[in-house]
Amino acid sequence: MTGSNPWTSKVETLSWYARRPQLYREFIRRVAGFRVSSTRQAERDERLRREVRSWCEGVLVDASKALGALGIDPNIPTVAELFPNEWGYAERSVAACPFKMGGPADVDLLFHLTRSLPAETVVETGVANGWSSLAILLALNERGNGRLVSIDMPYAKNPHDQWVGCAVPAYARTRWELIRLPDRDALPRKLEELGTIDMFHYDSDKSYRGRRFGYEQAWAHLRPNGLLVSDDIEDNFAFRDFAESVGLPPVVVKKSVKAGNFAGLLRRPP
């Protein structure tokens, strides 16, 4: 059966990349970052994850307190309550998706941050089914201005592509630009073109280096009082180290959608 043999799968991946010259650089980056899996490596990874989680728990603040500090009323309804039709559409679309794509970011947090900042120019990395894109676009559409640029690289081999962003209804796509390239190829160019952005949401390459690259790129383009939001910061110490490097105390909150996972926020000083 195709794909059941790991070598068949590797050959398929190779030929998938070979047919896409625009992804050659990403292929080389992936080969360069490849680590042979071993029991020892798995143990090291697990130890690191425990350390990062324990750091997150140590600096954690209550989400309502974090929102309050940003001037946002913490007693706010959820996106599902505010937009039952759009939420229903997203749930049905994602349920129809035959593949498991990346899990959702903190939709309520993103909606309220976009709405209250207020954020007009928003950039995000990592779309998958598009829950985070939906949240940001609903806030922009409600206000009637702004735009969202989302970056997500093509999925190797599988026909996932048509499902990228499927949670976003057609009417909400007018303020949306979806770029199907790796972060490293799309992000610097797009940020340069945009100049200044109000908010950045990171939810793509979970590696330490990938995160540091995304944070650093976006930070340089974030306006004063702009916000950097990062999903699932418990993967490694990239968020903590980046906060240290810019000399700011990290704001860490528990994600409302996935118990045990954390989101990080950094506000650029005025």
Ligand SMILES: C[S@@+](CC[C@H](N)C(=O)[O-])C[C@H]1O[C@@H](n2cnc3c(N)ncnc32)[C@H](O)[C@@H]1O
């Ligand atoms: C966790 S999912 C994103 C979930 C989404 N934010 C949501 O709320 O539904 C991560 C996505 O990042 C994308 N991704 C991973 N590495 C990437 C890279 N180097 N460049 C661009 N996209 C990448 C994957 O294709 C995947 O769709």
